[in-house]
Amino acid sequence: MLPQDVSHAVVARPTLSGRVGLVAAAVVVLGEAGWLVAGLPGAAEVSDLGAVAVAGWAAVACVGVARRHPPTLRRFWTLLAVTMALAALGRILWTVERLGGRELPHTPLIGGIFTAGIVTGTAALLCSLAAPRSLVGQARTLLDGVIVGLALIPIGWVVVFRDVAAADLTDPMRTLGLLYPMFDLIQLTILVAVAGPFRPMWRAWAVIGASLAARAAADAGYVSLVVHGSYAPGHPIDVCWPLSYLLIGAATAYRPPAGGDGGEETAESPLPPWWRVALPYLPVGGAIVAVVLARRPTGQTPHLVFLGMMALLGVLALRQGLAANENLRLVARLRRxxxxDQLTGLPNRLTFNRRLRRALRDEAPVAVLLLDLDGFKQVNDRFGHATGDRLLASIAERMRDATGTDGMIARLGGDEFAVLVEPDRPPERLAERLLTALEPLPGEEDFGLNPSASIGIAEYGPQHTSHTDLLRDADIAMYAAKAAGKSAYQTCTPALRESAVSRAELIADLRRAVEEGQLHLEYQPIVDLATGVVRSAEALVRWRHPRLGVLAPAKFLPVAEETGLILPVDRWVIHEACRAAAAWRERAPQVTVAVNIAAAHLRRPDLIATVQAATAGAGLPPCALTLELTESALIEGSDAVLDQLRQLRELGIRIAIDDFGTGYSSLSYLHRIPATELKVDRSFVARLGAEDPRAYATVDMVNRLAAAFDLAVVAEGVETDAQHAAITAIGCVHGQGFRYGRPAPLPELLATLTPVDVTR
Structure with a gap:
């Protein structure tokens, strides 16, 4: 696994001894290169001593960096140190044998040491942080390198040996010599595989890759020269080996990126590029062409080429077997x-729907329970999504235990679950068990981690033609359970189904109501109780439904708020009310207009723009518009909402707190909200006529409170003379209700813009 953050992949600050060693090794390589190119005496001895010195230094450097790195990197550098030590040892034995009289001492011992170095170097690459963690992945990477290396045998034959007199390679030295470039190519392929450009790159990989390339050039050149009989110890090609050792030592100066300590990756690795997938197979085509070209005039294929191709085919078959096994595991994982569901381990929506469709095809008398957690959003908002996920997993386990063998529980998504109840199992009893299972455990209630559930039950019947019908009925019942107070279950009935259908039709009709001009406004006057003069009028929306007739706000506004359709309705009301107010102010310049807006509008950033466009378009002064908002909408407002209200007040718009006293009345929010008036809820005013002393005291207290905050007071719902007398005695300035005028269209309101007789 490669580290994720490459911003710290910089050269480490080496110690003084490390810098001195690196410089000394570089001087040795440069000196050797100059000596060999110049052809000075003793070139063979200089070549051998230079290779031994640089390889030995590289081994020491790798040991030093291994001691400074964490265990996950220590193995990598230790294996490279062993590789360099074996290279130094093999070169020492080579030198001793050569000085003993063998010109090219390819003895089994020396060959074994060099081969062991190749094995340890390959093991270092396969145990690096970038390499696959699984044995299968490591085997696949190794086989990729072997495929590329074996493909080199027929290609090398054509390029190097074809025109050589001793092409039969009866000399074992020549035969074994061809394998060294093959091993180099195997290691280069493995390095590209584990540190390809599709992952963050550790700069040491580039240096190690350059080392392998230098060694591959040296081995390929050496084999070619030996086969052609033109190699002698001390040839300039010899400098490539100490150069490769020098690069290994230089790679120790690069520290891994931050986070390269072997920690688990948290993100999915990106897909490799196409060439990386095709890498082990690209040279195979060249090998096939080379086999054809390598055939002798007699039609025979050289033994080495034939054996190489047989080995290549065997490795390819093994590689494809691993790929097939991996594909099967991937298919199994994809099925899971x-x-x-990955969070809870429960079946997901797809599995649930398949099981439900199968049960309906068998005409089994099944039932569906649909569960929705109550208040789960508050858990996420308060404690974070990580806590919410842990709670979901815990709840899923408890519900799984409660369901037992009576059904299959699935997570449909979010905080919604469903249970497919087995035939002949009473769904109500299972619903009760589930509600009991969701009761808070010790400690959960104290921390607010105890969301309950609303459960809807739908039993299969002749009215269900598909699984979607059954789920729809369960959904209808679930919302009925929420409306009944939550933490409860409800069974779908024909009445509930009919009500839901009517509601859906109403929503569909409401979407067209604004565009088709089905809405209209009526205005109820608000009068000055001392003079009877109309001071304002509240705009009340009505819906001329083409089939149901005129609908009052209570019939459709709650549905509009639940579905978000209240936003276009409110925008239309604001514009229409401003136009109407501009018309009546030509007759009564002092009369303003009041408009109710929903809480959803307060959370929208375009509220101010909507109000400005409405007043400017109608030519209405902003001070002639009052926005009425409920207590709950204002109290739940954020700082952004309060900032919008302050901006509206700065424009001159008036703010009224509607239905005051029915919400969460608090002195603290009166300090924060830039209101201009309070509207006493009609429920308090209605009790004044019955001479209720508590109601009288409540209205009187609100009036005094408003005076303390310099707020105007409007008493709503005044219908009788007794109520009028009571609010007048209390000292309320303005009144609204049937006592002074019913809601009426604009032409009728214009006729009443004269003082109302408040004494009658």
């Missing part, structure tokens, strides 16, 4: 991902 497709049919199971």
């Amino acid at each position: 991902l497709a049919y199971a």
Whole structure:
């Protein structure tokens, strides 16, 4: 696994001894290169001593960096140190044998040491942080390198040996010599595989890759020269080996990126590029062409080429077997991902729907329970999504235990679950068990981690033609359970189904109501109780439904708020009310207009723009518009909402707190909200006529409180003379209700813009 953050992949600050060693090794390589190129005496001895010195220094450097790195990197550098030590040892034995009289001492011992170095170098690459963690992945990477290396045998034959007199390679030295470039190519392929450009790159990989390339050039050149009989110890090609050792030592100066300590990756690795997938197979085509070209005039294929191709085919078959096994594991994993919920381990929506459709095809008398957690959003908002996920997993386990063998529980998504109840199992009893299972455990209630559930039950019947019908009925019942107070279950009935259908039709009709001009406004006057003069009028929306007739706000506004359709309705009301107010102010310049707006509008950033466009478009002064908002909408407002209200007040718009006393009345929010008036709720005014002393005291207290905050007071719902007398005695300035005028269209309001007789 490669580290994720490459911003710290910089050269480490080496110690003084490390810098001195690196400089000394570089001087040795440069000196050797100059000596060999110049052809000075003793070139063979200089070549051998230079290779031994630089390889030995590289081994020491790798040991030093291994001691400074964490265990996950220590193995990598230790294996490279062993590789360099074996290279130094092999070169020492080579030198001793050569000085003993053998010109090119390819003895089994020396060959074994060099081969062991190749094995340890390959092991270092395969145990690096970038390499695959699984044995299968490591085997696949190794086989990729072997495929590329074996493909080099027929290619090398054509390029190097074809025109050589001793092409039969009866000399074992020549035969074994061809394998060294093959091993180099195997290691280069493995390095590219584990540190390809599709992952963050550690700069040491580039240096190590350059080392392998230098060694591959040296081995390929050496084999070619030996086969052609033109190699002698001390040839300039010899400098490539100490150069490769020098680069290994230089790689120790690069520290891994931050986070390269072997920690687990948290993000999915990106897909490799196409060439990385095709890498082990690209040279195979060249090998096939080379086999054809390598055939002798007699039609025979050289034994080495034939054996190489047989080995290549065997490795390819093994590689394809691993790929097939991996594909099977991936298919199994994809099936788990497709049919199971990853957070809870429960079956997911797809699995649930398949099981439900199968049960309906068998005409089994099944039932569906649909569960939705109550208040789960507050858990996420308060404690974070990580806590919410842990709670979901815990709840899923408890519900799984409660369901037992009576059904299959699945997570449909979010905080919604469903249970497919087995035939002949009473769904109500299972619903009760589930509600009991969701009761808070010790400690959960104290921390607010105890969301309950609303459960809807739908039993299969002749009215269900598909699984979606059954789920729809369960959904209808679930919302009925929420409306009944939550933490409860409800069974779908024909009445509930009919009500839901009517509601859906109403929502569909409401979407067209604004565009088709079905809405209209009526205005109820607000009068000055001392003079009877109309001071304002509240705009009340009505819906001329083409089928149901005129609908009052209570019939459709709650549905509009639940579905978000209240926003276009409110915008239309604001514009229409401003136009109407501009018309009546030509007759009564002092009369303003009041408009109710929903809480959803307060959370929208375009509220101010909507109000400005409405007043400017109608030519209405902003001070002639009052926005009425409920207590709950204002109290739940954020700082952004309060900032919007302050901006509206700065424009001159008036703010009224509607239905005051029915919400969460608090002195603290009166300090924060830039209101201009309070509207006493009609429920208090209605009790004044019955001479209720508590109601009288409540209205009187609100009036005094408003005076303390310099707020105007409007008493709503005044219908009788007794109520009028009571609010007048209390000292309320303005009144609204049937006592002074019913809601009426604009032409009728214009006729009443004269003082109302408040004494009658």
